[in-house]
Amino acid sequence: MDNESLKLKVAEYTAKVEKASAKFPERKNLEYNRLYTPLDLEGQDYERDLGLPGSYPFTRGVQPTMYRGRFWTMRMYAGFSTAEESNKRYRYLLESGGTGLSCAFDLPTQIGYDSDDIISEGEVGKVGVAIDSLADMEILFDQIDLGKVSTSMTINAPASVLLAMYIAVAEKNGIGPEKLNGTIQNDILKEYAARGTYIFPPKPSMRLITNIFEYCSKNVPNWNTISISGYHIREAGSTAAQEIAFTIADGIAYCEAAIKAGLDVDAFAGRLSFFWNAHNNVLEEVAKFRASRRVWAKIMKERFGAKNPKSWMLRVHTQTAGSMLTAQQPDNNVVRVALQTAAAVMGGTQSLHTNSKDEALALPTEASVRVALRTQQIVAYESGLADVVDPLAGSYYVEAMTNQIEAEALKYIQKIDDIGGAVVAIEEGYIQREIQDSAYKWQKEVENNDRVIVGVNKFQIEEKPVEGLLRVDASVGELQKKKLADLRAKRDNAAVTAALAKLEAACGDDSINLMPIILEAVKTYATLGEICGVMRKVFGEYQAHATL
Amino acid sequence: MEKRVRVLVAKPGLDGHDRGAKVVARALRDAGFEVIYTGLRQTPEQIAEAALQEDVNVIALSLLSGAHNHLFPRIVELIHEKGMTDVLIIGGGVIPDADIPVLKTAGISEVFTPGTSTTTIIDYIKENVK
Amino acid sequence: MNIADELLKGSRLALSRAITAVENEYDNAVSIMQTLYSHTGNAHIIGITGPPGAGKSTLTDKLAKEYRRQGKTVGIIAIDPTSPFSGGAILGDRIRMNELTLDQGVFIRSMGTRGSLGGLSRKTSEAIKILDAFGFDVVLVETVGVGQSEVDIVKTADTTLVVLVPGLGDDIQAIKAGILEIGDVFAINKADHEGVDRLHTELEMMLDLNQDKIEWRPPIQRVIANRGEGINELAEAIEKQIVHSKESGQFVNRRTNRTKSELLAMLDEQVGRYVRKQLLAYGKFDELVISVEKREKNPYAVVDGIMTTILR
Numbered sequence: 001m002d003n004e005s006l007k008l009k010v011a012e013y014t015a016k017v018e019k020a021s022a023k024f025p026e027r028k029n030l031e032y033n034r035l036y037t038p039l040d041l042e043g044q045d046y047e048r049d050l051g052l053p054g055s056y057p058f059t060r061g062v063q064p065t066m067y068r069g070r071f072w073t074m075r076m077y078a079g080f081s082t083a084e085e086s087n088k089r090y091r092y093l094l095e096s097g098g099t100g101l102s103c104a105f106d107l108p109t110q111i112g113y114d115s116d117d118i119i120s121e122g123e124v125g126k127v128g129v130a131i132d133s134l135a136d137m138e139i140l141f142d143q144i145d146l147g148k149v150s151t152s153m154t155i156n157a158p159a160s161v162l163l164a165m166y167i168a169v170a171e172k173n174g175i176g177p178e179k180l181n182g183t184i185q186n187d188i189l190k191e192y193a194a195r196g197t198y199i200f201p202p203k204p205s206m207r208l209i210t211n212i213f214e215y216c217s218k219n220v221p222n223w224n225t226i227s228i229s230g231y232h233i234r235e236a237g238s239t240a241a242q243e244i245a246f247t248i249a250d251g252i253a254y255c256e257a258a259i260k261a262g263l264d265v266d267a268f269a270g271r272l273s274f275f276w277n278a279h280n281n282v283l284e285e286v287a288k289f290r291a292s293r294r295v296w297a298k299i300m301k302e303r304f305g306a307k308n309p310k311s312w313m314l315r316v317h318t319q320t321a322g323s324m325l326t327a328q329q330p331d332n333n334v335v336r337v338a339l340q341t342a343a344a345v346m347g348g349t350q351s352l353h354t355n356s357k358d359e360a361l362a363l364p365t366e367a368s369v370r371v372a373l374r375t376q377q378i379v380a381y382e383s384g385l386a387d388v389v390d391p392l393a394g395s396y397y398v399e400a401m402t403n404q405i406e407a408e409a410l411k412y413i414q415k416i417d418d419i420g421g422a423v424v425a426i427e428e429g430y431i432q433r434e435i436q437d438s439a440y441k442w443q444k445e446v447e448n449n450d451r452v453i454v455g456v457n458k459f460q461i462e463e464k465p466v467e468g469l470l471r472v473d474a475s476v477g478e479l480q481k482k483k484l485a486d487l488r489a490k491r492d493n494a495a496v497t498a499a500l501a502k503l504e505a506a507c508g509d510d511s512i513n514l515m516p517i518i519l520e521a522v523k524t525y526a527t528l529g530e531i532c533g534v535m536r537k538v539f540g541e542y543q544a545h546a547t548l
Numbered sequence: 549m550e551k552r553v554r555v556l557v558a559k560p561g562l563d564g565h566d567r568g569a570k571v572v573a574r575a576l577r578d579a580g581f582e583v584i585y586t587g588l589r590q591t592p593e594q595i596a597e598a599a600l601q602e603d604v605n606v607i608a609l610s611l612l613s614g615a616h617n618h619l620f621p622r623i624v625e626l627i628h629e630k631g632m633t634d635v636l637i638i639g640g641g642v643i644p645d646a647d648i649p650v651l652k653t654a655g656i657s658e659v660f661t662p663g664t665s666t667t668t669i670i671d672y673i674k675e676n677v678k
Numbered sequence: 679m680n681i682a683d684e685l686l687k688g689s690r691l692a693l694s695r696a697i698t699a700v701e702n703e704y705d706n707a708v709s710i711m712q713t714l715y716s717h718t719g720n721a722h723i724i725g726i727t728g729p730p731g732a733g734k735s736t737l738t739d740k741l742a743k744e745y746r747r748q749g750k751t752v753g754i755i756a757i758d759p760t761s762p763f764s765g766g767a768i769l770g771d772r773i774r775m776n777e778l779t780l781d782q783g784v785f786i787r788s789m790g791t792r793g794s795l796g797g798l799s800r801k802t803s804e805a806i807k808i809l810d811a812f813g814f815d816v817v818l819v820e821t822v823g824v825g826q827s828e829v830d831i832v833k834t835a836d837t838t839l840v841v842l843v844p845g846l847g848d849d850i851q852a853i854k855a856g857i858l859e860i861g862d863v864f865a866i867n868k869a870d871h872e873g874v875d876r877l878h879t880e881l882e883m884m885l886d887l888n889q890d891k892i893e894w895r896p897p898i899q900r901v902i903a904n905r906g907e908g909i910n911e912l913a914e915a916i917e918k919q920i921v922h923s924k925e926s927g928q929f930v931n932r933r934t935n936r937t938k939s940e941l942l943a944m945l946d947e948q949v950g951r952y953v954r955k956q957l958l959a960y961g962k963f964d965e966l967v968i969s970v971e972k973r974e975k976n977p978y979a980v981v982d983g984i985m986t987t988i989l990r
Contacts (some may be wrong), residue, residue: 012619085559095577107613111589122618196588236567240616323567327662360662362644428731436570443571449666456663459665461652465645543736543776543904544587548573548768551702552765552790552908577766582790587773593777598772601779603694620750 003039010037024496030283036396044399049294053389055309057291059402060390061348067386071099073153074376077135077319079104079129080363081476083139086129089146089277092366094375096422101144101182102152102353103130105162111534112158112164115480125476127363128154132484133527137165138172146170146382150181152227152351155296157199159186160208161531164519168221183273183317185223186212189250189422190229192218193431194236202423209254210261213268215515226254227317231523234277237439240284241405243277244292245412246422246431248299252413253422255282255304265304267313276349278340279538285340285399288391289316289347292404302496318349323359329455330466332358334371341379345386349487352376362469365386429547436548448534484527491525500534506539555606558586558595560623563613568640572608575666577664581606581673592619596626599635602638605677609639609656616643617650624655634678640664680715681706685812689783693812694956697787700804711804714811719933721810722755722920724792725835727797727821727857732841733867735774737904738820742778743906744913745816751783753809757799760790762892767791767968771820783872785809796830803834819990822853832860835937836929839912841865842881844873861896862919865912869900894922 001009015035026034032042037277044050051057052062063069076098079086092102101209105128110122114132115124124130131137141151146169155162163184167177188205191198198205209226216225230238232246238246251272258268276292279285296314300306320340325333334357344352354372356364364372380386392398412434419425426432451457499521521531552612557573557658559566566588576583586595599607607627609620627635639651639659648659658672681699684692726734726741735756742752756771760773769788777861778784787809789799794833798821800804809817821831832838840861845868866877881898923929931964957963971974 107564111562113562119562119589122615123613127563164591196566197562234563237571238661270638360642362642436574439567439576440571443666447667453663457665469644469646471644475616543774545736545774548570548577548583548585548770551813552792562925573768576891577761577768577814578764580765582760582767582769582788584772587776596774600691600694602700602769602772602788611922 003042006037006039007305010035010039011046014354015063030447031375032397032401036400038396040400041403043405045120045326046063049403050393052501053460054299056301056312058313059394060292062293062315062350064389066348066381066389067345068389069483071380071386072102072345073150073317074098074373074380075100075102075150075317075351075353076153076369076373077102078369079416080106081129081472082479083129083131083136087140087142087144089366090140092528093143093369094149098373100152100223100351103140103154104341105153105155108196109162109528110155110157112199112528112536115477115530116484117529121477123541124480127431128502130476130480131162131165131528133487133525134165134482135160135487135525136520137485139167141166141169146173147175147179150183152183152185154185156185156188156191156195156197157169157205158338158484158528158532158546159184159289160212160515160518161522161528163212163220163223164180164522165517167519168523170533177220180220181222183227184212185202185275185380187229187250187275189253189426190232192426192505192544193233193250194238194435196353196491196544198544199539199543200535200539201428201542203486204507204535205235205542206254206423207261210258211513211515213271214261214263215513215543216271217263217267224315225268225271227273227275228254229275229379231275231277231319231473234321235436236278237323237442238435239438240279240281240288240425241408242412243408243432244295244405246416247274248292248295248409249413249416249422249431251296252299252303255300256421257537259304266308266311269304269306270308270313273350274314274316276316276318276344276347277321278347278349278352279342280291280324280336282339282341282343282346283392283395284401284405285343286347287398288350288405289344289392290393290398290402291406291409292316293348295406295413297378303413313463315350317351317353318344318347319353320344320355322355322359325355326361326455328452328460328463330357330361331534332455334375337372338375338379341375342383342385345379346392348390351482358466358469361466363472365468365470427545433493433547487527492501495524496526496530498522499526500530503531504534550578552582553606553653553673554584554602554604555608556571556584556586556595556602556604557608557610557611558590558623559588560592560595560609560619561588561613561615562589563600563611563641564588565612566610568648569608569610572610572666572669575670576673578610579670591628592622595623596630597677599627599664600630600632604638606638606673609637609641610672611639611641614642615675616641618649620651621654625662625666634657636673636677638669638672640669682710685710685714686717686810690782693785693808694787696808697801700808701715701789701792701799701801709894713778717811717813718807719810720825721806721814722837723806723810723819723835724916725819725821725831725838726841726864727831727838727860728823728841729843730823732823732843732901734820734823735771737841737865737901738771738818738908739778739842739866739904740901740906740909741913742775742816744909746778746781746783747963750815751813752785752815753806753817754778754784754786754820755809755813756788756801757784757802757822758790759790759798759822762793765792767887782786785812785814788981791816791822791986794830797823798830798834802830806834813893828845829860833939834959836860836923836932837916839916841864841867842877843868844871844877852866862923863912863915864896865908866898866900866901870910872901876988879924893926894919894928910941928981929938955987957984960988 050059053061107123109131216223230243230252234243297312300312336405349370356368356372358368573583622655638658681692749951758769767790795799899912
């Protein structure tokens with residue numbers, strides 16, 4: 001059928017269904033067309049827009065064989081209470097077939113406070129493990145071979161300090177930094193925009209990030225120095241297109257900062273990684289993953305002139321959408337997570353965390369974490385979804401949606417460029433406002449029943465309170481305080497003071513890379529709060545400009 | 549001039565998840581309330597003092613980090629110390645059912661868990677505000 | 679408790695409740711204001727106005743800190759627009775002043791406009807008097823910042839600070855036309871942004887053309903509020919304006935004018951209320967409305983008639 005006669009046929013079809021749908025209205029709130037045909041892909045050029053897997057523009061995936069060679073890394077985000085408790089959970093996960101670690105830190109750690117700081121009261125060990133000093137880090141990775149495992153750390157504002165601790169632990173165990181594999185999140189811009197664990201203002205924060213880029217490119221070559229995260233932007237309520245647009249705009253800002261600091265784009269770009277959300281609309285998510293790879297490849301090649309193909313690749317870790325878990329009928333969450341997993345796998349993720357069914361209620365229990373991990377394994381080994389590279393390519397719908405999400409994202413990126421880049425757009429509250437508008441719209445749709453969430457606004461039942469939730473022992477705070485008091489009594493305090501003084505001086509001089517100095521400081525068992533305290537003193541603290 | 553209900557939407561503790569707080573703040577505004585949002589990382593002392601200066605009728609606390617058992621009762625205590633015994637204090641977030649009776653005993657009038665519609669919260673405030 | 683007495687004894691809760699009573703027009707509002715009036719007149723009132731996004735809240739925060747450093751106590755009123763549709767409001771300025779919350783020498787109150795159009799809320803001037811009576815040395819009033827209609831602040835403040843920022847594009851002409859005359863002192867915020875020199879020059883030129891300002895040429899101070907740069911100098915510029923205003927007699931003139939217009943406004947309100955009450959008692963007002971509507975009577979004659987009957 002040629003395009004002209006297809007156009008006629010489609011027009012005929014549309015007239016027919018419009019008539020029918022006048023009688024039997026279609027569901028509300030449907031964002032995409034009813035039907036996709038070759039007409040929606042007019043002008044598509046296979047070579048230019050898709051290419052083969054492992055080659056520019058990487059729409060079909062960053063590796064040539066994808067999961068036929070090796071499955072994605074099944075990386076379960078975990079950590080709570082003390083280093084001792086979390087170490088047990090890590091070793092359990094590795095024994096259960098998890099193939100990488102992902103450390104969750106508690107909020108005081110993420111915001112650079114010690115457990116005995118007054119502001120930490122009630123928060124110690126709650127949403128992740130409490131790390132106050134190198135001593136805790138040594139316990140956290142006890143009996144885990146850092147030369148073999150790859151470790152992802154969800155740490156941003158104090159990423160330099162936690163990375164330094166990791167390097168120091170490895171060194172103590174005779175493993176050089178060149179052998180280390182892993183990722184630090186280190187993405188401060190989305191903290192300002194969506195996640196909230198910032199410490200310093202943008203300028204010194206960007207300096208710390210470029211210092212890490214530079215240090216790692218020379219000393220920790222296999223480390224992913226940043227995980228530019230859309231996950232939390234989506235959790236805060238953005239759309240799929242906004243998720244990748246705002247994140248890629250952040251990525252552009254990091255590249256510009258690093259280049260401005262004198263780094264060659266190909267020296268760091270290959271170690272940039274991304275972090276996407278796997279949300280509920282399965283095919284839209286697949287299209288989002290594909291679109292994001294194409295957008296990034298073009299930006300790196302055309303805008304930044306990167307020469308190394310590795311610099312063009314958008315490698316991505318994924319987590320299923322926590323905000324889509326329901327507290328109502330929590331068993332249903334297993335199904336949601338399975339569908340989200342399917343989306344991430346068909347979208348070609350490099351690693352994946354699957355949420356547990358009880359996470360709308362509390363931190364997950366060991367049993368529910370096992371089901372979440374098994375979900376990945378079932379998709380990998382049984383579903384067949386991982387057997388073919390980019391299985392949905394060529395679907396009229398998925399290709400058209402990939403184009404649409406790309407176009408929407410590019411429009412946002414242009415707008416942010418016009419504002420003056422992601423840093424300014426965040427400082428002015430533009431990005432936050434766009435996200436909040438989408439979040440509010442979503443909420444209204446749910447409350448008007450234009451959007452159905454099973455078990456929440458439809459198919460509800462009377463439920464008994466869920467039992468057997470994980471509870472973090474309230475004594476963790478006291479335990480950490482005691483550990484800190486012991487540490488402060490027995491370490492070489494003169495060495496600590498000297499290291500902190502040196503750090504303070506270096507913070508005031510933009511030409512100095514802070515990483516080696518922070519590494520020295522952590523080795524003296526200076527605490528996270530002490531190190532961040534020095535930086536707070538010199539850099540000041542970010543004042544959020546929340547707009548509503 | 550009729551009385552307007554004034555609500556302080558507050559994020560105690562270190563938790564940075566403010567999607568819920570912001571959605572609730574907007575919904576309350578659209579329901580005709582005057583809403584003051586504190587922003588992130590407020591100590592119980594800051595929240596209590598802001599409530600006093602703004603003379604709010606309602607304090608809506610949002611917390612997802614699990615520190616509610618520690619922080620919510622402390623805020624109630626400080627509010628009462630300031631002589632504001634007629635303020636309606638409600639809470640929301642990832643709060644296990646088992647904790648709710650404890651929080652209520654401590655003076656939190658109602659606790660709203662994930663999936664609650666903003667209409668439910670608005671209706672609750674309208675019925676219970678003094 | 680007797681709110682006014684408690685307030686004068688230093689109760690912050692009473693201070694807060696007094697503002698609420700006035701804002702909501704509670705029965706005790708007038709008696710509170712009667713008690714407090716003799717204790718007012720001591721605070722210096724500074725209005726802070728300028729277009730949205732100019733950084734008024736941040737600047738207010740920094741100025742307050744500067745006055746605290748000088749040992750002065752500071753009351754702050756921050757006004758945000760009330761939605762005409764829902765009657766609700768997000769009062770969002772306070773968030774930029776969080777560091778001041780626990781300072782007992784500071785008191786911040788957010789107010790919604792509640793239908794008022796001139797950049798202030800309906801009860802701003804009463805709220806200022808309450809803070810004044812409590813004993814604050816300085817009262818900072820941050821207006822809504824809608825641009826051209828920010829005129830009420832001049833009648834309310836002793837000193838009006840206008841905040842501008844570079845990069846507002848063509849809007850700047852309209853904004854400047856609206857608020858140029860009202861500024862005693864100008865601040866150009868975000869002075870590290872592009873276009874600051876152009877804005878500064880334009881502003882100088884426009885002030886040169888402004889004949890009214892011959893006696894006091896308003897100074898222009900560049901600041902970067904979020905980093906606290908230029909705040910010290912801005913406070914000095916304001917201080918100079920205050921000194922000049924007091925020496926030239928402008929200060930007293932403004933206050934006399936303010937008292938006069940406040941008295942007239944109170945009279946208007948009382949008379950209006952009295953007339954309405956009488957009309958209701960008269961009971962035939964609705965009939966009059968209908969006959970005017972039917973063109974049987976003309977409204978001018980009707981009003982004349984009412985006036986002579988009621989206010990005889």
